[in-house]
Amino acid sequence: MAQIDLSDIHPVAAAPAAATARAGRLRRLIEAYPPMVVAGIAWIAAMLLVALFADVLAPYDYARMDLRARLAPPYLFGGTPAHLLGTDELGRDVLSRLIFSIRTSLLIAFAATAIAAIVGTLLGFVAAHFRGLVEEAVLMLIDFQASMPFMIIALAVLAFFGNSLTLFICLMGLYGWERYARVARGLAIAAGEQSYAGAIRQLGASPWRVYARHILPNIASTLIVTVTLSFPEIILLESGLSFLGLGVQPPLTSLGNMVGYGREYIERASWILLAPATVIILTTLSISLAGDWLRDRLDPTLR
Template sequence: MSDTALPVRHGAANKPGHGALANLRGIWREANWIQRLALLIAAILLIIAIFAPLVAPHEPTAQSLIFRLRPPIGFDRFRDGYLLGTDELGRDVLARCLYGLQLTLALATMGACIGLVLGGGLGLVSGILGGLVDDVIMGAVDAQIAIPFTLIALLMLAVFGSSLEVMVLVLGVYGWEQYARIVRGEVRKLMQMPFIEAARAAGASGGRIAFRHILPNIVSPLVVQFTLNISNIVLLESTLSFLGIGVQPPTATLGSMVGIGRDYMPTAPWIVIAPAIMILLVTFAVQILGDWLRDRVDVRLRNR
């Protein structure tokens, strides 16, 4: 046998990242026009949020009172370098929107993740163990639902202050009861299924049943609730900032910009319109992509 080595083919399949690019192209082809629009909006928002310090033309807190309340480009009294105009203190609205988008997305994502882990974990424990544990957890859920969360947020912020850490905690507590109820209901239903009984008969532990057999079958409702929660947290942060108890000035969030700018709506509506449009785009993209992701990751839909 000859010792000559066979030539190695360096085709496209051997190029690094080829599989990932193929998957991205496949995802794009499967999407309809509204899902593609949501993907583009989400990608643009993420990019400008991540690179806000590089994209922003000015510092978000830099003031220039002689240029206060200047309108956006295309209007009289427009000031060069301030494409979206200036606010009541002469700060660049575009820069504040970019930095505000960055902070708002970070707060919403961290808050939704905390709620998912807290509520999902309690719902999983409640559904599997049942009995007294189930009664205690569901009692806490009922109590949470009975009390308007705005009052809970006001109490927490009044006691612990309105720092960013406290805001993350407040936003994380928001919506945990919805996760708990959804997960508990799905788990109670799945516990009666034959494959769970078979796993028990085979000697599977409670942890293996939970993570191997139950969690993959409840991903779909969790994805939907997670996307809903992100949108709701963005609106909650806007509400708290509107009431003056959210993230404190001069730090900018989209909600605080809307809250502060409401007093200038008759004379300088651009102060509110720009961050409000960004809030609308965030909620639109999250809702559409969450619904699409639900259809892709649901094992029950894939097996049909």
């Protein structure tokens, strides 16, 4: 039998093939995880860490005033290292207020999104299960909610009942629940017509078990995508109401609250407004990018 002389195979000959394989793997990795999406997810993770460890990261108490250092510029624009992002009109450290504002805004957004998702999903399941008059009543409620300008409703409620953090979160939770109800109703009806749901009912499972243990896990991916798409809207809505003075009230602070106070000093001390506004833009953009990517990954029709 003829033997192959391995010495004739030069190691350089295999290099182009290996390089091509590595380039192909890198290209597939970039296609699966685009750099913008990775950057967005990293930013979201950073904001969550800032919110969780705000007490540790903030160099000062966010309500501490020092009138002798009022309107001090950021460190890179001639300020002191003691206040990296400068101070506001009352001498409060902008970086400390920004850190605690991130915590407050994310708390409101997470709690309001959870309320809207739970209420909307439950009403969607109720409409899908009972049908008939109950379904018509839920659909009428959905249409009523969708037709009313939520900003006007929020302004009226906050102006009439006053404001507290609990009331504000509950009010934000009423925003967008109708989209969850529509999605949950449609998917629950479609899932209920499939064989697995009918088989479970024939085995004597209760409606609660059918919807909670079997239908909900099968439609969870779509609901998760809906959450990622509505989450930045709640952040912007909270920022808008706080900007108008009807959101988070002092001594608490939020991103919209900081923007609202900073607008009066935009010419003399623009850093008061620019810092929270930049965080709002980057956070909503990052969540939108992550939501679009997650939708593409979880929706089988888009693969």
